[in-house]
Amino acid sequence: MTHKKTVRTEAQKKALTNRLKRLEGQIRGLEKMIEDDVYCNDILQQSMSAASAIDGFNQELLGYHLKGCVTESIREGDEEVVEELLKTIRKLMK
Amino acid sequence: MTHKKTVRTEAQKKALTNRLKRLEGQIRGLEKMIEDDVYCNDILQQSMSAASAIDGFNQELLGYHLKGCVTESIREGDEEVVEELLKTIRKLMK
Amino acid sequence: MTHKKTVRTEAQKKALTNRLKRLEGQIRGLEKMIEDDVYCNDILQQSMSAASAIDGFNQELLGYHLKGCVTESIREGDEEVVEELLKTIRKLMK
Amino acid sequence: MTHKKTVRTEAQKKALTNRLKRLEGQIRGLEKMIEDDVYCNDILQQSMSAASAIDGFNQELLGYHLKGCVTESIREGDEEVVEELLKTIRKLMK
Numbered sequence: 001m002t003h004k005k006t007v008r009t010e011a012q013k014k015a016l017t018n019r020l021k022r023l024e025g026q027i028r029g030l031e032k033m034i035e036d037d038v039y040c041n042d043i044l045q046q047s048m049s050a051a052s053a054i055d056g057f058n059q060e061l062l063g064y065h066l067k068g069c070v071t072e073s074i075r076e077g078d079e080e081v082v083e084e085l086l087k088t089i090r091k092l093m094k
Numbered sequence: 095m096t097h098k099k100t101v102r103t104e105a106q107k108k109a110l111t112n113r114l115k116r117l118e119g120q121i122r123g124l125e126k127m128i129e130d131d132v133y134c135n136d137i138l139q140q141s142m143s144a145a146s147a148i149d150g151f152n153q154e155l156l157g158y159h160l161k162g163c164v165t166e167s168i169r170e171g172d173e174e175v176v177e178e179l180l181k182t183i184r185k186l187m188k
Numbered sequence: 189m190t191h192k193k194t195v196r197t198e199a200q201k202k203a204l205t206n207r208l209k210r211l212e213g214q215i216r217g218l219e220k221m222i223e224d225d226v227y228c229n230d231i232l233q234q235s236m237s238a239a240s241a242i243d244g245f246n247q248e249l250l251g252y253h254l255k256g257c258v259t260e261s262i263r264e265g266d267e268e269v270v271e272e273l274l275k276t277i278r279k280l281m282k
Numbered sequence: 283m284t285h286k287k288t289v290r291t292e293a294q295k296k297a298l299t300n301r302l303k304r305l306e307g308q309i310r311g312l313e314k315m316i317e318d319d320v321y322c323n324d325i326l327q328q329s330m331s332a333a334s335a336i337d338g339f340n341q342e343l344l345g346y347h348l349k350g351c352v353t354e355s356i357r358e359g360d361e362e363v364v365e366e367l368l369k370t371i372r373k374l375m376k
Contacts, residue, residue, distance in 0.1 A: 004133035013128055020125045024118060030151075031114045034107055039098035040159035041178055044152060048185050051148045057124075058141050059372055065134035066364050074356045082348050084135055090341055091142050092375050094282055153278055160270050168262045176254050184247055186281050188376055192321035201316055208313045212306060218339075219302045222295055227286035228347035229366055235340050236373050242333045245312075246326060253322035272323055279330050 012064055019057045026050040058092060106158055113151045120144040152186060200252055207245045214238040246280060294346055301339045308332040340374060 027050060033043045073081035102110075121144060127137045167175035215238060221231045261269035309332060315325045355363035
């Protein structure tokens with residue numbers, strides 16, 4: 001992890017935090033389902049929905065990253081950010 | 095959601111619950127990172143790791159499902175479970 | 189690779205082969221696009237569509253596999269097929 | 283599809299074309315496997331390997347795109363390319 005910071009608007013922070021709060025609720029819902037011996041396939045529907053929620057979070061954050069950090073860095077002649085981005089996209093594709 | 099139940103061993107329940115507890119911790123870590131204005135790409139590493147954790151949970155649960163519910167249902171001549179499984183696998187592949 | 193065989197109906201073989209023939213056409217289309225210096229993002233649309241075509245093939249084949257080989261093997265008391273299936277699903281999820 | 287062109291070096295074109303040629307060979311191998319009634323799970327290994335080959339092609343092309351078209355467009359003040367890129371990455375993540 002770097003020590004770089006990214007300044008986000010309050011609206012961006014709120015949007016991202018809300019996604020995470022909802023996700024936390026979904027995870028707790030899953031814990032309850034396990035406790036209650038819910039049928040596997042029903043739990044899987046809920047956990048796939050949590051997986052989609054993380055994808056949604058990743059896509060929103062990546063959007064801010066591309067339009068913010070990446071665009072600025074490229075304008076300032078920083079090529080490294082492109083290599084870093086490419087590595088992250090490769091992981092996201094898996 | 096059906097009202098079917100799946101009886102799991104205590105060991106299975108514990109393994110699944112532990113995965114979810116760790117995941118909850120990762121989500122809270124992400125909330126803290128947003129709050130602390132951490133660099134986007136560093137947050138993405140953490141959220142991709144949370145996504146992998148959900149995949150791990152799904153794979154473990156699917157394993158129990160296949161070896162338990164699915165195998166039994168097929169032996170009892172229930173073909174519906176195979177259609178249901180196929181639908182779930184299709185979603186998991188996305 | 190095993191030396192096991194799977195007997196498929198003519199209709200199944202035709203459906204799978206047709207998917208592969210179309211896919212071959214898409215791949216050749218991609219080669220032409222590279223040759224013609226087509227814009228990267230346009231090529232990516234076509235190659236993502238080829239990737240979806242492979243997913244479609246995998247899902248169709250997996251469906252036959254589940255309803256055929258897997259169901260039969262389970263009925264005959266073969267547990268190994270479930271382990272093998274689980275491994276394949278894990279790879280498909282990546 | 284746009285009518286934009288991307289000029290690629292001979293080395294880039296060759297690398298991309300070689301990937302596609304190998305992929306074509308894999309698809310033809312799959313057709314032969316269907317014809318020869320090969321066991322489903324063995325065919326699935328080969329088709330998952332073809333799916334990985336397309337991913338590899340996509341990643342290589344996306345790399346050229348990011349370092350070429352995208353970087354240049356951003357320097358020239360074109361913001362649209364970032365929106366377009368984001369849409370493509372979202373599709374690639376599925």
